[in-house]
Amino acid sequence: DTAVSQTPKYLVTQMGNDKSIKCEQNLGHDTMYWYKQDSKKFLKIMFSYNNKELIINETVPNRFSPKSPDKAHLNLHINSLELGDSAVYFCASSRSTSTDTQYFGPGTRLTVL
């Protein structure tokens, strides 16, 4: 009965590969997010979806493509992985707007070799 879940928890891959991270929330929330947390623990929003519609797209390289098949799921696909993509990626959700309390998933630690 996990509220926000992500898979996989760990992802180790070579430069240039393409990978996906999946996220699901069972809280009935309308808004979902992807955050990136770097090695210095700086937590930065990447994307936000409200009811499957993209509402926030920060200055993220277009190698990153989010997809929301329904309001309970938000996946992140990354093409042509680079060393600098190594980080922990957190999925989160909130009740309605982007200003509501964020509920975070457990994170996916991505290591690009």
Place this chain on the structure above:
Amino acid sequence: GQSLEQPSEVTAVEGAIVQINCTYQTSGFYGLSWYQQHDGGAPTFLSYNGLDGLEETGRFSSFLSRSDSYGYLLLQELQMKDSASYFCAVTDSSASKIIFGSGTRLSIRP
């Protein structure tokens, strides 16, 4: 522009009280939140201040002064399990998003 400032590290003794300050600058301010993150874990919500004043939740309290663009998180009766990173986060109404500070790592000594 948007910016938040909080100390990078704070050390305190078990059983003591510690205050973590946060100053912010945003184009549109809606409220200030605090999140806790243990090593290897996910950020979890602690408290929210939309109006000036003090909000208390058990051993934790959070304060906001909108006129000073300043807030703090107060942790009382510190326990070893409180060792974690604490993030202040501003709800920016003009950008419709939450912006996180860089976090304060709190270390508790016995």
